[in-house]
Amino acid sequence: MTDTATDFDVMIVGAGISGIGMAAHMKEKAPGHSFAIVERRDNLGGTWDLFRYPGIRSDSDMHTLGFDFEPWKHEKSIADGPSILEYLDRIVDDRDIRRHIRFGHKVISADWRESDARWHVTLETGEGERKHLTANWLYLGSGYYDYDEPYDPGFDFGEFAGQVVHPQFWPQDLDYSGKNVVVIGSGATAVTIVPSMSDKAAKVTMLQRTPTWMFSRPAKDALANFLRKILPEKTAYKITRWKNITLQDFGFKRARNKPKKMAEALHKRIRKSLGEDWDMAAFTPPYNPWDQRLCLVPDDDLFEAMKSGKAEIVTGHIKAFEKGGVRLTDDSFLPADIVVTATGLKLAVAGKIALSRDGVPIDLAQHFYYKGCMFSNVPNLAVVFGYLNASWTLRADINSDYICRVLTESRRRGVDVVEPVLTPQAEAAIEEDDIFDFSSGYIQRSKSIMPKNAVAYPWRLNQEYVADRKRMQDDPIDDGLLAFRQHGANARSADEQLEAAE
Structure with a gap:
């Protein structure tokens, strides 16, 4: 240098x-x-x-x-x-x-x-x-x-004889064909992995300690694809972007202002996918929608895997990892050849x-x-x-x-x-x-x-x-808080610059 x-x-x-x-x-x-x-x-x-x-x-x-x-x-x-x-x-x-x-x-x-x-x-x-x-x-x-390193929840895998995988370090050669897979977690990663592995695995079980609010939507945006056919690419994109930003903002604020209504709407959409007789307990968290980020289910992929019997959601707490799977505190047993710890970042x-x-x-x-x-x-x-x-x-x-x-x-x-200046007096207030x-x-x-x-x-x-x-x-860029100065002999201190701006 x-x-x-x-x-x-x-x-x-x-x-x-x-x-x-x-x-x-x-x-x-x-x-x-x-x-x-x-x-x-x-x-x-x-x-x-x-x-x-x-x-x-x-x-x-x-x-x-x-x-x-x-x-x-x-x-x-x-x-x-x-x-x-x-x-x-x-x-x-x-x-x-x-x-x-x-x-x-x-x-x-x-x-x-x-x-x-x-x-x-x-x-x-x-x-x-x-x-x-x-x-x-x-x-x-x-x-x-x-x-x-990902978040480590401190699992003791004890006698478990199978393979343990974390999504952040997925092995390239993992073969799960015909195997029983338990995915621990209920966030976006688990919701993605479960239906994706269900096509080859014998069965994939999503083991959740706490349910997550989920919403389903098509993977294709029909309006976006229509607009792209009739409008210039950038114009169609701009309209679709505005539409999606507006809908997201509306949905988030509605969830915060009327959580019960939002919960009912989310459950209604899941029932439409799974059927009226499906137990909603696995999809009913103890918190309101958008107190945590909602999980997206594109094209109902998770729900379709559940209806086919290739995937299921189990809510429970882990008691122990045994040789052939996972024992829960209610003494139920989940067979597993592979455990995926989608437990967060x-x-x-x-x-x-x-x-x-x-x-x-x-x-x-x-x-x-x-x-x-x-x-x-x-x-x-x-x-x-x-x-x-x-x-x-x-x-x-x-x-x-x-x-x-x-x-x-x-x-x-x-x-x-360029420095955002916060004086001790201003910070105290x-x-x-x-x-x-x-x-x-x-x-x-x-x-x-x-x-x-x-x-x-x-x-x-x-x-x-x-x-x-x-x-x-x-x-304005110059808002009285963002100080601009030249370093060296002619530079004033950040405090002096703030006083001058005031």
């Missing part, structure tokens, strides 16, 4: 949806800024390259999980993993982004040095070599969960990168979110943490657009440091809020490591995309 040259204006961490989205936005909206994407894996796609379990698919429609700038052209709006990777590959190649990606580069640490207004980043290659690069900005598109903040400022560690749990994009009193750092009640990419798009405008404004002013109003286990387990959240915008991570989009687009 030299003291005169910065390697990149922006270092993007992660070549998944968030990172590729930022690169594409920069190509269009901040073309004068240099960037690189560093990706720890050997392929792009993030989640969609990592997970290889049967049936891997989106649980959001691709007209909102897709980017605002790139229409989704496939017939199915609930897409499988390979189709999503194909979509991302096309974007990377069409926009000449691939040459900016450095695969096999894992970010270990990043130290912000005020003396030269750069992040000094330490990376490790696949060969174990350490590298050092610098960037004026760090944009974290590293996702929200731990890539190295372990959340991670900032890709587990050791962040510091002039050598002093940065604990993001002690900083407030700023517009769901940056952090209080941390310069030149942006992040994407998608919506829990909508598609991840919706936040990725608005955050990328916003940071591109911040970059452009910084260059116009001739400055190189903030009323804190629960960062996630969701009861999901993986959310509750991670609260201690998550950044702070305020009741009032902008010091919060919102869960309202429509409101966020309007604010991010319409509110």
Whole structure:
């Protein structure tokens, strides 16, 4: 490293949806800024390259999980993993982004040095070599969960003689033909795996401790496919995207305002799929709809597998793992040759990168979110943490657009440091809020490591995309909280800049 040259204006961490989205936005909206994407894996796609379990698919429609700038052209709006990777590959190649990606580069640490207004980043290659690069900005598109280890519920598999598999590390050569499979869990992963494995397995049992609210919808969006036949691709996509965002927003707010009505509607839809005589106990959680994320059942695939007898849902608690299966506390026994532990993810903040400022560690749990994009009193750092009640990419798009405008404004002013300033006095007056109003286990387990959240915008991570989009687009960049300065002798402190703005 030299003291005169910065390697990149922006270092993007992660070549998944968030990172590729930022690169594409920069190509269009901040073309004068240099960037690189560093990706720890050997392929792009993030989640969609990592997970290889049967049936891997989106649980959001691709007209909102897709980017605002790139229409989704496939017939199915609930897409499988390979189709999503194909979509991302096309974007990377069409926009000449691939040459900016450095695969096999894992970010270990990043130290912000005020003396030269750069992040000094330490990376490790696949060969174990350490590298050092610098960037004026760090944009974290590293996702929200731990890539190295999933959540471990602490099962003792005791005498179980079969194979135990976690969806995050699915073996390529797993043969489950004619075998009894028990999938532990009731979230989106389990709901995907069960019907997908039922075609070859003798039987697949979804063992749930607690039911999950489910809703069914066609994998194909009839209106989207119709509009694509009669309208230009981008126009059809824009209309479908607006429709799906509006319906999602309406559905979420209805669930929160009238949970009983929403529960009745969900049960009615399941009864239509399974038949009136089916016991709804397995589909009746002890919490209201959208207190946790709803599980999507595309084309009734799970319900069809259940009706065929190839799949079932059992609600119960595990007593012990025995040689040939799983014993429950009510003494019932589930035969199993394979146990799939779809027990959830372990959340991670900032890709587990050791962040510091002039050598002093940065604990993001002690900083407030700023517009769901940056952090209080941390310069030149942006992040994407998608919506829990909508598609991840919706936040990725608005955050990328916003940071591109911040970059452009910084260059116009001739400055190189941008920091959301929160004085101790102002912070003392903030009323804190629960960062996630969701009861999901993986959310509750991670609260201690998550950044702070305020009741009032902008010091919060919102869960309202429509409101966020309007604010991010319409509110002035210079809002009196975001301090712009030039590092070095002429730079004023963040506190002085805030006082001047006031």
